[in-house]
Amino acid sequence: MKTFKTTLLTASIVSLLSLSQSGFAKQSTVDTMSSQLQVNYKVVDNHAANNGVDCSSLGADWGACNKATISLKNNGTEIRDKDWAIYFHDIRMILAVNNPQFKITQITGDLHKIEPTEKFISFPANSTIDIPIIGEYWQVSQSDIIPRWYVTSTDAEPKVIVNTDTEDLAAFVSPIGDQWKRTPEDHNILMTPVTRFDRNADIQTLDAQLLRGQILPTPTQLNVGKTDIVLGSQGVNLALIGLNSESMSVLTHQFKALNIPVTPNGYKINAKIDNTAFKDALSGAYQLSIDEKQATIIANDESGIFYAVESILSLIPANQKPVIATLNAQDAPRFAYRGIMADTGRNFKSKAVILRLLDQMAAYKLNKFHFHLSDDEGWRIEIPGLPELTDIGSQRCHDLTEQKCLLPQLGSGPDSDNMGSGFFTRQDYIDIVKYAKARFIEVIPEIDMPAHARAAIVSMEARYNRLMAEGKEQAANEFRLVDPTDTSNTTSVQFYNRQSYLNPCLDSSKRFVDKIIGEIAQMHIEAGQPISTWHFGGDEAKxxxxxxxxxxxxxxxxxxxxxxxxxxxxxxxxxxxxxxxTFISTGVVEDIEHLPSYFALEVSKMIKAHGINRMQAWQDGVKHAANAKAFAVDNVAVNFWDTLYWGGYDSASEWANKGYQVIISNPDYVYLDFPYEVSPYERGYYWGTRSNDERKIFSFAPNNLPQNAETSVDRDGNSFSVKGTMNWPGSYGLSAQLWSEIIRTDAQMEYMAYPRLIAVAERAWHQADWETPYQKDREFKLGSTEFVNQTQLLNDWIRFANLMGQRELTKLDLAGIDYRLPIPGAKFDGKQLVANIIYPGLTIEYSVDNGTVWTQYVKPVTLENNHSQILVRSKSLDGKRTSRVEAVK
Incomplete structure (x- = not known):
């Protein structure tokens, strides 16, 4: 018996040691591969269908596919182990793998894995293995390739491959080179210093005196006097009768940030509310008079006082002598809705960067913050009673069961220590709403449904599993969002399966939505800003x-x-x-495709029951509703996000004529997650356009969509013809959108948002003289029609560009905003270097020794023609940051 026990104990120990050694071996493999392997991703051919690849038979959408090569270089000893997988993020579906040693499998969304096949031999020492692949669509931007590839093995801790653990994509992505065209018929102009110089050629530097008294956004009427007022050491005295103390504190802080004290003996700024002076004006209208003795404000409401003082602040230069011009202004916003949507679902954003955004919105008189708090990739707000939403739904890590986190997406890698994970606590959210309220900004929360709901669904399935294990079946089913009988084979826009769609036919789904609305509404009440508008989401349920x-x-x-x-x-x-x-068979809905709009109508009843009388949605989410009157709430607004050149000019009219308040949100003009310019080095998606720079946004006519065909091109750089064939009652508002699929950090968010957001604010607040009124059946086309006064437009842009370069960007520096610095335009003819920039006033620098020494460019400079290359860049006025460096060729 003793011998048996001893033998059994020995066998157990051996077994445990074997398992331990096996686990150690697998961890050793992971550690070795993650440190020794070096990834390189190279786009080979974006026009594969034109060059012999049968993209159609591979199942590529629109028959479009590209060729790329994944290279894995082993910088160490040979790796023969076959028990491993390399997980990586790819926003393109991979259709074929042309190396028999490897297979690639899509897991969910953008997450894929590379595994060895039975033909795999090894990663030879100090050598490179290429894995040619064919992917869907095209890859014309470096930011299409996503970082943080990681290695796993049985029972081992995943590790990120070192050279991919970076936001410097050049560390593992080869230059796009001549593959920057989406199709051979792409007529966009690649932005280089030379082409950029030509684009900037009509921009003149204005004398500072010509900018005296100019306010951004531009007032309705402005008369500038001849006298300047110096705000001395005693600063200003804010006698703002009718303005609440929280907003007064905001303005006080803004003056102090410009080194102007607020004292009882300062230059007096008087204000009062008298709404009889503003017939039919929107909230925020004001009259402002500045003379040698005092500034006088008459406003139609509190926000009018606030905006009038913001106009005074707009006049004051940063880091200079605090001088303002005497003037008289009458002003009112053109749109009631002037906003931005910030997506924190795909990648989280910090509370600090959201507060900085609200500061800049207030400075430029934007008043609607559309807060996108959930998506497939993340749930970002704490909800009492539903801890799984944040315990699991806000976290991303390598858990194939998804019982403790969501699977990695969009470059978050295997760990939850980056902006792929995170959420706003209940108190964070209340703080943000309070902060917005003090700045006359309405926070509009969006919980996207019924599509884009994967984070919520996975979280509630984990809750279901937990409660079922505890024997609490009724509680487990209370907020379940999927029908277990549903075996539908579906693929969402971001390549998720049926678990991306909240089921609109379940009472438990309605209970969940009602719970969420109620909890967030309570947060708003505690913050002192009851919800006025609930955003349903509704997009892309297909x-x-x-x-x-x-x-x-x-x-x-x-x-x-x-x-x-x-x-x-x-x-x-x-x-x-x-x-x-059952819904279809009993006539609750006419067709399965009508379910999203049905659910929108049902949610409108819940919204109404919570005392909220306005609903908002992406327009496709309510397309099967008869009209705006079909909803339980009094007003329904839609973010209109069709592209102009694909028929958006008439479909916008269709929505307006159905009674919806149309918020112009066109991707091809006001999506701030799109690139600034046509360049593989500019971050951004580009399905709607290849570029949305500040000048294009400034030139946008949001209340006459057809006009834009005379001032811009389509996605492929071609002119297009537009003729509105319907009556157009007018836009309700303008909103910029900032989606975050490939905006992974706060700094990237600010790079993409600023300074473009200021151009959005200009168009949302001020209707320019060069904007033409909508006229049914009038046709517009670039190069063919001449309805837009191009001289007025150019002069207006030059004024705006000079104000930005000579004044506004310094204020962004002072606020600590990581805005994008434009790259200069430049030419060198072998003798003389000439350069220009989109924002006159910014410093241009050049280098002739590969960046060792930089010299400020002031005027055309003669150079020897023996330099290997000439580099150019711009520098912020505070001298702390520089733009991307480019070579003049």
Whole structure:
């Protein structure tokens, strides 16, 4: 018996040691691979369909695919182990792998993994293995390639491959080079110093005296006097009768930030409210008179006082003698809704950067903060009673069961120590709403549904599993968001399965939504700003495989410019849910595709029951509702996000004529997650346009969409013709959008948002003289029609550009904003270097020794023609930051 026990104990110890050694071996493999392997990603051919690849048979949407090569260089000893996987993020579906040693599998969303096949031999020592792949669409920007590739193995801790653990994409991405065109017919102009110089050629530097008394955003009427007032050591005296103490504190802080004290003996700024002076004006209207003795403000409400003082602050230069011009101004906003949407779902953003955003919104008279708090990739607000939403739904890590976190997405890697993870506590959110309220900014929370709901669904499934394990079946089902009978085969826009769509046919889904609305509404009450508008979301509740870019493999007639797939196995979202089939059979909804709009109507009842009388949605989320009157609330606004050149000019009119308040949110003009310019080095998605620079946004006419065809080009750089064929009752507002799929950090967010947001504010507040009134059946086309006064537009832009370069960017420096510094334009003819910049006033520098020494450019300079290259960059006025460096060729 003793011998048996001894033998058994020995065997157990050996077994444990074996397991331990095995686990150690696997960790050793992970550690070795993550440190020794070096990734390189190279785009080879963005026009693969034109060069012999049958993209259609591979199932590529619209028959478009690209070739790329993943290179894995082993900088150490040979790696023979086969028990490993490399996980990586790719926003393009991978259609083929052309190295038999490896296979690539999509896990969910953008998460893929590379695994060895049975033909894998090894990663030889000090050598490189190439994995040629074919992916969907194209990759024309360096930011299409996502960082933080990581290695896993059985029972081992995942480790990020070192050279991909960076936001410097050049560390593992080869230059895009001549693959920057989306199609061979792409007529966009690649921005280089030379082409940028030509684009900036009509911008003149204005004397500072010509900018005296200029206010941004521009007032309705402005008469500038001849006298200047120096705000001396005693500063200003804010006698703002009718303004609340919180907003008074905001203004006091702004003056102090410009080194102007607020004292009883300072230059007096008087204000009072008298709404009889403002017939039919929107909230925020004011009259401002500045003379040698005092400034006088008459406003139609509190926000009018606030905005009038912001106009005075706009006049004061930063880091200079505090001088303002005498003037008289009459002013009122053109739109009631002047906003920005910030997405914190895809990648989290800190409370600090949100507060800085609210500061700048206030300075430029933007008044609506559309707070996107949830998406497939993350849930970002604490909800009492539903801890899983933040314990799991706000965190991303390598947990294949997704019982403790969501799987990694969008460059977050295997760990939750970056901006892929995070959430606003209940107190954080209350603080943000209070902060916004003091600045006359309405916070509009968005919990996106019924699509883009994966973070909530995974969280509630984890809650379900926990409570079922505790034997609490009724509680487990209380907020469950999926129908267990639903086996629908669907693919969302971001390549998630049916777990991306909250089921609109379940009472538990309605209970969940009601719970969320109620909890967030209570936070707003505690913050002193009861919710006025609830944003439903509603966008993209569809299966992309049933879209127009695909054709069925059994179709009688097929074309090579569509992806060929077996559409017989594809379902609309919820098509196989028994709960939803009951809805159809009993006539609750006419068709499965009407479910998102049905759910929007149901949610409007909940919103109304919580005392909220206004609803907002992305327009496609309510497309099957009869009109705005079908909803329980009194007003329904839609963020209109069709592109202009794909018919947006008439579809906007259609929504307005159905009674919706249309908020112009066109991707091709006011999406701030799109690139500034056509360059592979500019971050951003580009499905709607290749560039949205400040000048294009400034030139946007949001209340006459057809006009923009005379001042801009389509996605491929071509002119296009637009003729509005419907009556247009007018826009309710203008909103910029800042999605965060590839905006992973606060600094990246500010780079993308500023200074473009100031151009958005200008168009949201001020209607320019060069904007033409909408006229039904009037046709516009760049190079063919001449309805826009181009001289007025150019002069207005030159004024704005000089104000930015000579004044506003310094204020962003002072506020600690990481805005984008523009790259100069430059030419060198072999003898003389000439340079210019979009914002006159910024410092241009050049180097002839590869960046060792930089010299300030003031005027054309003669150089020897024996330099290997000439580099140019711009520098902020505070001297602390520089732009991207480019070579003059």
């Amino acid at each position: 299966n992309i495989r049933l879209g127009a870019g695909y054709q069925d493999i059994n179709a009688a007639e097929k074309v090579n410019w569509k992806g060929t797939i077996d559409q017989s196995i594809e379902d609309h979202p919820w098509a196989k849910s028994q709960a939803c089939q």
